[in-house]
Amino acid sequence: MIDSLRQSFHRFLAVFRGAQLDRDFDAEMAAHLELAIEENLERGLSPSEARRQALLRFGGPQQAKEQHRDARGLPSLDALLQDLRFALRMLRHSPGFFLLAILCLTLGIGANAAVFSWIEGILFRPYPAVSHQERLVAIGGTSRDEPRGTPLSWPDYLDLQRSCTQCEATFVTKITGTTLSTGERAERTTGSIVSANYFEAIGVHPILGRGFLPGEDVGQSAHPVAVISYKFWQGRFKGDAQILGKTQRLNGVIHTIVGVAPEGFYGTFVGWEMNFWVPASMEDIFEAGGYKLEDRGARWIEAYALLKPGVTLQQAQQEFAAIGKRLEVAYPATNRGRSLRLWPLWETPFNNAGTLLPTLEIMLAVVVFVLLIACANVGNLLLVRSFARRHEMSVRLAIGAGRARLWKQLLTEGLVLSLLGAAGGLLVAYWCRHALVLLFPARGGVQMHLPGEIDWRVLALSAGVCLLTTLLMGVAPALQANKIDLAHALKTEASGVVGGGGRAWLRSGLVLVQVSLSFILLVGAGLLLQSLLRIRTASPGFTTHRVLYTAVDLVSAGYDITRAETFREALLERVRALPGVESAAFARMVPLSYGSFSSSPIAVDGYTPQPEESPTVDYNEVGPAYFITIGIPFLAGREFTRGDDEKAAPVAIVNETMAQRYWQGRNPLGDRVQVKGRWLTIIGVAKDSKYSSVRELTKPFFYVPIRQNLIRNGDLHIRTPLAPEVMAAAIAREIHTLDANLAPYEVITLQEQLDRSTSPQMVAVTLVATLAVLALFLAAIGLYGVMSYTVSQSTRELGLRMALGASAYGLFRLVVLRGLALTAGGILLGAAAALGLTRLLRYLLYEVSPYDPLAFGSAFLVLAIVSLIACFWPAWRATRVDPIVALRYE
């Protein structure tokens, strides 16, 4: 046993000492022969006879050498090293091919690894630095109207915290923000309202100070403390070592800083960086709608549960459904028709993950296509090279290498290429790992953070992709090696443009595949582009180009609610007096923003809700002249005026859908609706418009006057033909006149607001279009390579044709037609596949059919033009063939 281990060890070492051991053995053989010759001489043979006999008895020296080598080393390892050395040498000799192949592979494998890492980041570890994410689930509420998920209320959360037996911990987090001004401009900073156990539950320990103490999350505004993020500490406080105990004004209230979160922790909201955390007791400072911690009907919480180890989502879901039922029975007024639901982290209804994942899935499909195309390209290149080397292959076969040996060598070459490509690709992916955020433009100045993780899963997947590409690329040349007919190949080197027979089908097949994949991508890009254009030009129900909006954060500056209203009135007067301003108005929220509208359960005279229904409708608090400013037309009744103030009767304006649903066709004017305990008289019916998202279905909505429902912060809408930049300076000036400490947010048109809200579609289009162009580029290279090589190999045939009278134009046409035939085949194939696949894009398409002829037509056109260009140069070369030279060439 020991002996065979010894032997294996020595055999392994011998592989690397080959040259030296060979020299040693040569010396030994020489010595052997000398001794033999000497003995023969002593026996009386002539010198030449002595030598001959000695050699005879010895046997073949070459044979002895081979036996020696086989005995002392590991033949398979030897063969592998030999193949590697040979492959590297061949690659060094053709740097052009080498670089092109590596480039294709780096792009293909790199794109795949990057998307893997993004998916990995969002799917498995969306929250950097948080422990046990695999056991975290999101808790939300559902109702008959909103199965997609609603937030929870604080009393409901306390109940489920008490009753849940399968949770190790539950905690609450709600995204919020405040404005911090830096002189001229105000900037929005995101933070989180959390339960007191937040930091313990997620296993994040502040590097300075502490998290929150139990009990700090109850009591109205009772605990003005905050934990700040590492970046915030470094940026705003310059890493002050004495930070604990210092204060920061957040939304007008002085908070004491009690802790600093560790570096690399960004909170638990996918996509957003949190800069500060405050306990839930401070909720009414940050959220509109008053103190909600004791109101079971106020739903504002995003909650999570850390399940006990071994508990599955389904088991926990059953328990939560039961808890929901109990709450429904115990509190029918607020909880009728509502239940609790759990979601895995990447599907939470209240952050970006849900919107991201479908886009990422499409991305993955697309990069897989790109990889296939890249492999086809490199495979084609390898194929072309192996065809050039078939003479060499034939010689190898003739002197005794088995076909398996040839296959091994070709696969080794493929392996070298794909390893280098994979290394490059991983580097690209590493650089791009945080690039996902580039595709999601900052909205309202808030910086997003979408981490990509390169960990063992990504590496393993990339290694798998690498192996797969090796096999895919190695197969083509290896198959061709199989077809070598020894006698024929050793004799001739000819092939034809039109001929080429069986060997040509593989090359052509690869180009066909590339062309069809490019076609599919182009169609996809076309469809998505059209969809994006439709969304952007679809009318949202209000004017988009002549209306600007901005806001001033009065709450952070410490304005109370009445002072804020006074400020707004004064500002409105000044803004309306500015030249170029047609009208202006405030509203609590601009349409299509990320925030949520106020909402309230309603009751209507003459409408009895269904047994499972508790009607809740969103609404906006708007000022006089709002509708004329924003351009929403009326169907009946009138706008709010200055007369609808706190002393007048409470009024409301409803939209078309609300009138339909709750008054069933009767005229609602003069009727009443009950909102938050007050009865409001309907004075107008406005046309429907889009409120939260361009893609939303029509929903009921109503408006109330600001003066009867005071708000703290509002958005200023201005109707003017002037550009935003022009207005920005003027507005900033007016604001400074009123209060030198305040500054406005950026001023943008409502069209810009709409564009920003359609970023998922924008992302999809950008990505698919980019990758389609990439695929097209690769396919063009492939086509060019094949045509170019074919022409160079058929100089003899071309020369012959020319000598027999073919014109230059005729040869040109021949080559181009061959190339176009390939393209046409690819397009047909691609079209057939696209017809089947574009259905999958349906959910991203807005009023565009998946079979839209414009998309298919333009893809066809683009491909046709590109392939014409790709074939041009080789065809041109074909016409320059000198027939005399060609015919002489054998």
Next chain:
Amino acid sequence: MPGSKLDLLQGTLDLMVLQTLATMGSMHGYGIARRIEQVSGDAVVLNQGTIYASLVRLQQRGWISAAWGTSANNRKAKFYSITKRGRRQLSEDAAYWQRLSSVMGRVLALQERSDEK
């Protein structure tokens, strides 16, 4: 098959080399090959060159050791000698061969007797 030379299997050649070195002491490759030829009375087919594969194997297993030196006639040659482990291996293998050949002999003798009948 009377008279034709016996082809040697790997293991048997190794055994012969070990035995030669054990009895003759340190020798070079040529000497070992010649000795085997002499002792077997030319009954063995041996391309002398094949002995070196055997020597490499034995060396890698630690049963023989090698060193360059000078022969009787002042020629440079690589000399091999058997090691202690080699001697142990030799005695084990030799015992095995004895047993094997006596058993084979008895079994084959049985066969011949039944043929005679």
